[in-house]
Amino acid sequence: MIAEILNIGTELLLGHVVDTNSAYIGRKLAGIGVNLYHKATVGDNKPRARAALREALSRADLVIITGGLGPTEDDITREIVSEVFGIPQIHSDEAMNHASSLLKGRGHQSLSSLERLAQVPEGATLIPNPRGTACGFIVEKMGKQVICLPGVPGEMEAMMELTVIPYLARLEGGGEIITSRTLRICGPGEAEIEDRIRHLLHGKSNPTIAPLVSLGEVMLRITAKASSLEEADVMIHRIETELRECLGQDIYGTEDDEIQHSVVRLLRERNLTCAVAESVTGGLISHKLTEVPGCSKVLGLQVTSYSNDAKVKVLGVPKEDVRRHGAVSREVAIRMAKGILCLSGADISISTTGVAGPTKDDHMHSIGLVFIGLAWKYGVTCGRFEFFGTRSEIKERAAKRSLDLLRRHLLSHH
Amino acid sequence: MIAEILNIGTELLLGHVVDTNSAYIGRKLAGIGVNLYHKATVGDNKPRARAALREALSRADLVIITGGLGPTEDDITREIVSEVFGIPQIHSDEAMNHASSLLKGRGHQSLSSLERLAQVPEGATLIPNPRGTACGFIVEKMGKQVICLPGVPGEMEAMMELTVIPYLARLEGGGEIITSRTLRICGPGEAEIEDRIRHLLHGKSNPTIAPLVSLGEVMLRITAKASSLEEADVMIHRIETELRECLGQDIYGTEDDEIQHSVVRLLRERNLTCAVAESVTGGLISHKLTEVPGCSKVLGLQVTSYSNDAKVKVLGVPKEDVRRHGAVSREVAIRMAKGILCLSGADISISTTGVAGPTKDDHMHSIGLVFIGLAWKYGVTCGRFEFFGTRSEIKERAAKRSLDLLRRHLLSHH
Numbered sequence: 001m002i003a004e005i006l007n008i009g010t011e012l013l014l015g016h017v018v019d020t021n022s023a024y025i026g027r028k029l030a031g032i033g034v035n036l037y038h039k040a041t042v043g044d045n046k047p048r049a050r051a052a053l054r055e056a057l058s059r060a061d062l063v064i065i066t067g068g069l070g071p072t073e074d075d076i077t078r079e080i081v082s083e084v085f086g087i088p089q090i091h092s093d094e095a096m097n098h099a100s101s102l103l104k105g106r107g108h109q110s111l112s113s114l115e116r117l118a119q120v121p122e123g124a125t126l127i128p129n130p131r132g133t134a135c136g137f138i139v140e141k142m143g144k145q146v147i148c149l150p151g152v153p154g155e156m157e158a159m160m161e162l163t164v165i166p167y168l169a170r171l172e173g174g175g176e177i178i179t180s181r182t183l184r185i186c187g188p189g190e191a192e193i194e195d196r197i198r199h200l201l202h203g204k205s206n207p208t209i210a211p212l213v214s215l216g217e218v219m220l221r222i223t224a225k226a227s228s229l230e231e232a233d234v235m236i237h238r239i240e241t242e243l244r245e246c247l248g249q250d251i252y253g254t255e256d257d258e259i260q261h262s263v264v265r266l267l268r269e270r271n272l273t274c275a276v277a278e279s280v281t282g283g284l285i286s287h288k289l290t291e292v293p294g295c296s297k298v299l300g301l302q303v304t305s306y307s308n309d310a311k312v313k314v315l316g317v318p319k320e321d322v323r324r325h326g327a328v329s330r331e332v333a334i335r336m337a338k339g340i341l342c343l344s345g346a347d348i349s350i351s352t353t354g355v356a357g358p359t360k361d362d363h364m365h366s367i368g369l370v371f372i373g374l375a376w377k378y379g380v381t382c383g384r385f386e387f388f389g390t391r392s393e394i395k396e397r398a399a400k401r402s403l404d405l406l407r408r409h410l411l412s413h414h
Numbered sequence: 415m416i417a418e419i420l421n422i423g424t425e426l427l428l429g430h431v432v433d434t435n436s437a438y439i440g441r442k443l444a445g446i447g448v449n450l451y452h453k454a455t456v457g458d459n460k461p462r463a464r465a466a467l468r469e470a471l472s473r474a475d476l477v478i479i480t481g482g483l484g485p486t487e488d489d490i491t492r493e494i495v496s497e498v499f500g501i502p503q504i505h506s507d508e509a510m511n512h513a514s515s516l517l518k519g520r521g522h523q524s525l526s527s528l529e530r531l532a533q534v535p536e537g538a539t540l541i542p543n544p545r546g547t548a549c550g551f552i553v554e555k556m557g558k559q560v561i562c563l564p565g566v567p568g569e570m571e572a573m574m575e576l577t578v579i580p581y582l583a584r585l586e587g588g589g590e591i592i593t594s595r596t597l598r599i600c601g602p603g604e605a606e607i608e609d610r611i612r613h614l615l616h617g618k619s620n621p622t623i624a625p626l627v628s629l630g631e632v633m634l635r636i637t638a639k640a641s642s643l644e645e646a647d648v649m650i651h652r653i654e655t656e657l658r659e660c661l662g663q664d665i666y667g668t669e670d671d672e673i674q675h676s677v678v679r680l681l682r683e684r685n686l687t688c689a690v691a692e693s694v695t696g697g698l699i700s701h702k703l704t705e706v707p708g709c710s711k712v713l714g715l716q717v718t719s720y721s722n723d724a725k726v727k728v729l730g731v732p733k734e735d736v737r738r739h740g741a742v743s744r745e746v747a748i749r750m751a752k753g754i755l756c757l758s759g760a761d762i763s764i765s766t767t768g769v770a771g772p773t774k775d776d777h778m779h780s781i782g783l784v785f786i787g788l789a790w791k792y793g794v795t796c797g798r799f800e801f802f803g804t805r806s807e808i809k810e811r812a813a814k815r816s817l818d819l820l821r822r823h824l825l826s827h828h
Contacts (some may be wrong), residue, residue, distance in 0.1 A: 009818030026429030036427045040454040110605045283697035286718045290696025300721035304700045307714035342665025
């Protein structure tokens with residue numbers, strides 16, 4: 001099956017929004033062996049959108065349209081699909097009920113908006129939208145299919161996952177599969193990792209290993225091409241084993257795992273609780289941990305003690321330590337970790353203190369200097385780091401590194 | 415002038431790379447009044463790339479190609495441009511010297527790679543690349559132009575900035591300028607906002623007003639087209655004034671402002687400090703506030719009291735209130751806000767308690783139920799909300815709404 005993607009939205013042409021949708025769809029289609037040869041973007045303009053859809057249908061069996069499904073007059077996708085396929089639009093009770101039930105209790109409801117959300121081309125199959133008001137739909141005519149999805153990434157992704165991919169995978173059957181697996185590493189940098197796996201990187205064309213750097217971590221993507229998913233999986237598994245032999249505990253997770261997932265998983269497995277005292281990371285460690293369902297089982301208390309006063313009053317850091325060593329110091333990091341451990345009654349705690357910028361602190365420490373403390377029943381430890389980047393990047397790197405230190409501690413001590 | 419973008423690269427179709435280039439180019443073209451009506455992506459496949467270029471040239475005066483300029487056989491841009499324009503490729507000493515001087519000292523140099531980098535269509539004007547080995551080029555024939563740039567974002571951007579935009583701005587001359595301004599709103603939903611400004615939305619083609627929904631907020635983008643920037647600014651200012659008359663304090667900011675920027679600005683203007691007690695938002699409010707430089711002047715203390723124990727022990731919520739009303743209740747939200755106000759000595763505090771999911775809480779409250787408390791020297795208040803979405807979306811909506819309540823309180827009480 002040959003597919004194309006058509007994105008509709010003037011904001012994409014003006015560059016106000018970066019199109020992440022089509023990369024997501026591309027990955028999903030590759031995973032089930034659907035060939036994607038072309039993607040295009042046009043604005044909220046009917047003649048140009050119609051022309052683009054006609055062109056796409058002249059080349060491909062399947063066109064996935066994103067965007068233009070909202071309740072306003074700018075939302076032209078329903079109209080252009082109906083026009084190109086020569087099918088009238090009809091009112092769908094199902095789409096109407098879905099939209100009005102979601103809008104219920106949110107106060108104001110405009111009838112004309114609701115009615116637009118309920119219009120679909122006659123004969124279309126609805127695609128449920130678990131995260132938003134606009135349903136998607138599939139229309140088929142003379143062997144060509146069009147699948148329409150909203151442009152909001154979260155909604156589009158849920159609908160792809162739940163409905164579109166299972167539907168296409170059934171249609172598609174055979175064909176060559178491209179599949180990949182990602183290993184995630186926090187701590188060592190890209191150059192160090194490449195050095196350690198150099199003998200595996202060279203001369204490999206299938207599977208390939210691609211290092212990708214993201215904020216505070218490195219991902220290794222293994223990609224294999226084979227005639228079946230099973231065969232591709234075997235190829236990937238073989239390389240993964242070799243990589244794990246080189247990198248060991250530096251690999252904290254795979255695929256969409258983030259460092260907080262590993263930490264919560266480890267704490268739950270070991271039946272331990274943690275607490276967090278943040279200064280430079282400003283609540284980000286806690287935010288990351290609480291993104292993980294079930295986190296309430298392992299995290300009881302977190303404090304952001306941004307002021308010295310809060311460090312002293314709430315966490316019990318001795319005033320004298322702050323005065324003598326400054327808030328950004330090994331001593332204060334350790335006192336913060338001990339303080340929150342005691343206050344929370346948790347099994348293990350982490351603390352951060354540092355300078356996120358954009359200006360230096362009162363002691364003229366350089367921007368990016370961060371101390372990360374760790375305290376548990378039988379001991380304490382503290383690391384000194386120099387992170388780089390913007391305020392927001394320094395927070396992100398320091399939060400990830402803190403969680404990774406906690407993870408490594410759990411692996412080696414518990 | 416009408417332009418199109420053509421991206422060449424199989425990695426873009428497979429979704430291994432998100433295309434940020436064309437959003438960047440779109441913004442730059444809009445800034446000098448070049449109309450961009452269409453963008454397309456194809457893989458490293460000559461017949462399909464040729465066809466896409468021919469199509470683009472049939473509609474537009476200018477096609478900007480990114481990608482496919484590297485030194486390998488996969489890099490097909492030079493060939494397809496030569497073929498479509500019917501111009502031979504020739505060797506450019508200038509391109510060769512540039513590439514070899516950059517590669518000097520980097521160890522391995524392959525002559526055939528170098529030679530590929532030196533090939534350009536005859537008559538092309540070279541575009542210097544200050545950040546990489548591959549020069550770009552401009553080819554013109556029969557009133558149509560093609561500009562070829564590398565796909566690496568940093569290289570492409572430097573070349574756009576230094577050469578392409580000045581060149582196009584000169585060509586374009588008295589062309590039209592498109593510029594836009596965004597107003598940001600937290601609180602009312604899209605449908606309600608559209609109803610309140612319906613008389614401004616209709617029959618307007620210049621400037622246009624486009625509502626864009628993002629998680630927990632709505633943006634209104636005003637876009638004007640005029641012969642000069644000054645004229646466009648006047649048009650935008652006129653509409654903005656009318657929108658502000660309809661929406662008043664619901665507009666919290668403009669452009670890239672986020673709700674936390676407004677809050678920190680207001681607190682600093684009024685010389686006030688705040689404190690935060692989070693349960694359901696898990697540190698996200700604090701994380702957002704501490705993203706703003708200078709936040710340490712206004713935020714002293716934040717606590718994530720995820721467990722009931724922490725609510726009681728650290729924030730002083732009476733055990734009896736938790737037992738009788740449950741942790742997710744108006745009573746507990748108010749006690750949390752009062753508790754953190756007292757502990758921190760801040761002027762105003764906010765608190766959140768609710769159910770982020772994916773499962774209901776012990777009292778079988780529905781997912782998305784959130785109470786937001788606000789306490790200050792002379793009073794307390796609490797709002798009840800039902801947010802929808804994933805765990806992470808509920809946290810995001812609740813955090814933004816909390817900050818917006820704080821903002822509205824500061825505007826009306828201080």
